[in-house]
Amino acid sequence: MNSRFTGVKTDSGCRQAVSRFILYIMLFFSCSGQTESNGYPLTKQEEAITDSLHLDPPVIQELRKYSQAPVAPFHYSRSKMYANNKVTEPDPIRLPGIIFNETEDNAYELIYKLKDGLKSKGYSIFKVELTGEAGKGEHSVGIVKETDPYRILKQMGTDGINYDITNDSLLTIIKDLDKKYQLELIGASGDYCEFIIHQPPADWNLLAKEVYTVCPDAVEQGAGSLEELAKELRNTRRLYFWWD
Template sequence: MSLFSFFGFGKNKKAPEKANTPAPAIEVLPGFDADVIATLGAFSKLPLQKLPAIDSEDSCTIPGAFFNGYLALMTGKDDINGKALKLKQLYNGTQYRFFVFDGDDNSSGIGLILGSELDILRYRLTNAYNYDLSPDDVLAKIEDLDARLGVSIVGCGMDWIELRFDRLPADMDAFADEMYAFCPDSVDQGVGDIASLKQAIADMHGMYFWWD
């Protein structure tokens, strides 16, 4: 069992067998290729949107303001995780960064920006203010994990992040304790105990952080 599946993502609907017809034409933003935009659009039944800007004060989306990127909204969390992973694999080694996007208005889909994996978090400003962790604090920890293990950002929202690791930690006991200290809710309101957390990390080859 993965932590992601524990929280119920990706269970509601069966994934479509084929990608849908590409979304209607949308402005090609600086640095993007029209074919890449069309590929993202083919994964959604809804027209592509510009990616919402994020408020640096509360990590909420800003109505009417946009970031240099795109958002393919989904009609449900049917297989957003799987679709994002497929796109990440397809464009691995390029400047394109796909990720599961979770808005504060219950919107969800696949976001696309330019840059590095960590730029996804710099955009979304994921925080854990209830644990006195600002977006910069959260980013610093993920930067540290990236330096140690290599990370890929599967998705993130205002208060959650899902990662995949290039390699697992050598000392899983110490690592699980470290992750619990950083994100207690992933255990206390998630898998239930440290032993289950260690198993989830090994099964996922990654980690799901969630601060309630």
């Protein structure tokens, strides 16, 4: 009789030990997941931005994995005024999103790392403008709550007005190029836009001529020749328009 009772107690003790072990495992993974999701807590300022613009906090938390640059509500003005070491932006464009500064190399790296994940959440990331001397300064980068590239270009008012290219005509041009080269927007401002080329052309020189026709400055104030522009397009797999 004693042995039977002993056996029952031992069997019950084993079950309790197994249950405790399973509970510990569940708690461990639960805590691990919580630590990961809370590994990049928002600052008070960032919380205020997400609350006021109805943005998803994970957007900034994802950015924090790769950059600690201070963020601000998205704003852009084509006509900046500089005086007494201060910058004034008349009639700025404000979109639901954030903007921050990064070096050019870091800006591209961030865009390539974050663009797909942000798009799945309903956001786009793109370069906005150079904020310092070319090759030395920083670039502003925006993350906005919008995934339609044409809507972003419309909201940013992008055009090549120096060459009589209005915003509407530019969108028509880009839609035509998009059909041929599967473009993905990664840059937008008042006089600039940039795209990843997902469908490489059979003839890069022909693409360079298409770019030059729309934006002569890409050669005359950029690559220097159609041949060099073709090489740049092929090497970077990026197409850009920039009108000075």
